[in-house]
Amino acid sequence: MSRRSMTVHVARWSATHPWRAIGLWLLLVGVAVGLMIAVPTQKTKAADTWIGQSGQAAELIQQAGLENKPGETVLVTDPDGPLDRRAATTALAQLKQKMTALDAVDNVGDAVWAENGKAVLLPIELKGSDDDAADNVDKLVAATAEVQQAHQGLAIQQTGSQSLDAGIWKQVGSDLARAEKLSLPITFGLMLLAFGALIAAGIPVLLAFSAVGAALGFYAPLSYLFPDGGSVANVVLLIGMAVGVDYSLFYLKREREERRRGHGTVDAVEIAAATSGHSVVVSGVAVIVSMAGLYVAQDPVFSSMATATIVVVAVAVLGSLTVLPALLAKLGHRVDRPRVPLLWRLNRRIGPGGISRRLLAPVLRFPKAALLISAVAVIALAVPALGMKTEPGGLNTLPQSIPEVKTMQQLQANFPSQGMAYEVVGRTDGGKPPVAALTELQQAAVGSGQFVAPPGQQIRTAGDTAVLTLVSVRPDTNEDARVALEQLRGSLVPSAFATASGTTWAVGGENAEGVDSGQNQRDKLPYVIAFVLGLTLVMMAFTFRSVAIALVTTLLNLASVGACFGALTLVFQNTWAEGLLDFTSPGFIVSWIPLFLFVILVGLSMDYHVFVLGRIREAVQEGLSPREAVRKGITESAGVVTSAAAVMVSVFAVFATLGMMEMKQMGIGLAVAVLIDATLVRIVILPSILVLLGRKAWWPNKLPAARTPRTEEERELAAV
Secondary structure, three states, X not given: OOOOOHHHHHXXXXXXXXXXXXXXXXXXXXXXXXXXXXXXXXXXXXXXXXXHHHHHHXXXXXXXXXXXXXXXXXXXXXXXOOXXXXXXXXXXXXXXXXXXXXXXXXXXXXXXXXXXXOEEEEEEEEOOOHHHHHHHHHHHHHHHHHHHHHOOOOEEEEEEHHHHHHHHHHHHHHHHHHHHHHXXXXXXXXXXXXXXXXXXXXXXXXXXXXXXXXXXXXXXXXXXXXXXXXXHHHHHHHHHXXXXXXXXXXXHHHXXXXXXXXXXXXXXXXXXXXXXXXXXXXXXXXXXXXXXXXXXXXXXXXXXXXHHHHHHHXXXXXXXXXXXXXXXXXXXXXHHOOEOHHHHHHHHHHOOOHHHXXXXXXXXXXXXXXXXHHHHHHHHHHHHHHHOOEEOOOHHXXXXXXXXXXXXXXXXXXXXXXXXXXXXXXXXXXXXXXXXXXXXXXXXXXXXXXXXXXXXXXXXXEOXXXXXXXXXXXXXXXXXXXXXXHHHHHHHHHXXXXXXXXXXXXXXXXXXXXXXXXXXXXXXXXXXXXXXXXXXXXXXXXXXXXXXXXXXXXXXXXXXXXXXXXXXXXXXXXXXXXXXXXXXXXXXXXXHHXXXXXXXXXXXXXXXXXXXXXXXXXXXXXXXOXXXXXXXXXXXXXXXXXXXXXXXXXXXXXXXXXXXXHHHHHHHHHHHHHHHHHHHXXXXXXXXXXXXXXXXXXXXXXXXXXOOOOOHHHHHHHHO
16 A cells, blocks of 8 residues: 555654644544533434325324324233222322323323223323423323332333333433443453453553544434434444444554564554555445445434444544554554563464464365355355345334333233224315215224224314224234234225225324335335445445456355344244343344344445455565465454454344344344354455456456565465
8 A cells, every 4th residue: 555645644643743643532532522411412203204104194194283192001900810999999099180280291081991800091191292292201100100109009000102212212221331331341351362462452442432432422413414213322332342443453453563573663653554544444434335325215213323323433433543543653562561471472372363374274275165165154044034024123022121011011902992003094185074984994994803993082183184093903013013004005995985086095103104114124125235235346446446356345245244134034033042142032123124234234344355355465466476465465364353353243242132122133133244254254255266266356457477485484375
């Protein structure tokens, strides 16, 4: 790489003005933290997620002012047996008194007793919009807890959209805290194994953690454009720790390598900037380009993830190019202090690429056989992905440890009318609301035995619009939600509106929104794949000036993604791993996971790919034969790749232990993909392909004529 490149200029300035560079970095992080404190992060609102026919229904209902008021439900049961009506009535009276006194409550309805006599519910209507209700739901939860405290013999529990969301956010916060507690010491331990010295191990972890904090701060004002859909903090920690450590690791390892070769500190920093620094920039841009593919999905949750990830990757790249050279220049040889004697001697004894050199030897000797065996292994792991099922997340994918989830399940079990609700809205162009059509629909739907009408709820009308609520008697699962929705949209509603000319109708509601959202993600996936693969292919062709390298990169990316999807299918659509990972198999993959994983895996796999190919190209440009260049590039980069992969796998595996199903699936998918990518793909498949292609792999680059090995090390490598 050119010693006159931008990365070298930045590194030289940072190395010769270390205190300024360190001060500017601390100022950057401080400003970001200040932004996080001063600017509240915006969350997505209900209207942000409207899509398809359910979005059309929500818009029609909003325009007519016919939205259901936000509400909560208090469920009273007896955990020891039949419900004592007298005790329950006393508790309900106290509940009604406390709830009515709250400013946030608009109305407390009459108690509704279950037909089985085992439960009673108290419906509560809240003032304002859903967003206002979300801000006040804690007051209702506190009132419910007070009544529960006074009636220990009863189970008095609250649930509803707002309290359920609050419980989910609480679980997310708990998961995030757990991930932080586990990922930091694990990452530091792995860095200690990689370097054998405390300071060298601490620098990548410190820079990665500061990049995560800075990214969350800078995202706060951006959330006004791309509101947080609920996963930003988890994704920033997940990706930020992985790439932040990787980038620092690439740079630090190369700088130490050049110092061992006799270069001074500043010269070693410049060489690291010209080589590893360039690879960091390319891989960072690759991740950013890949994540930009999420914008193609036109989904607010994906847009927030993409924005936050782009920010954290950009900050991590900036830190590795600025403050890291400053720290290395200031510390000099002290970066390898204090040494951990056993680990230090172990690293020195193994040497760079000691293990990978032995693994690589048979691959280079028999490239065709190695390629065939490894390709069969990857394909075998990817085959289960052909049977992958994707569905939106729901009650059955939420952790049972969330109290509101259990309460909602009990509520639906005792009160069928509290199950999956659908809003059927009709609007007549310039006429009376289509009450007759909705009345016919209600009779047909209830008569089919598949739906019930909620007690006490009538057809709501305003102007030229009318709305009917129907509740499916099916269990609250994604498959049943889709079946019920298809029955409404496919036959019942069209039949009822067949004679209502000039009428627009749509079926919406929360469950319909989930089905429509999942379908939209499946529809957008081909466009996202084309966008990401197309741009990364062009970027790799431009970076390495080779069409073959670009095509090989695309092929290997698809191999890693296929293996990831296959592993997800094996783990989460079956039951064998439930005890191991502490979850109940939903029988499907949450619908947004495959799209997100594809995008992020293409980006992350470029980390190793660019770094490894960069070392191989250096050897090719030195005049080594393709086989010797592959051997030299792989062995010299293997230690860094192994350490970086170990960090990523460990961080991702931590997320597999969390409570939220989405985080488990994301953690397992990423951990498996990175493990396969850094081992089977980079040590077997990539070398065997490059050896078989020979010098054609780098066409149309003008390569120097192959020379015979000159140094003792090169002759030793060539003899292997």
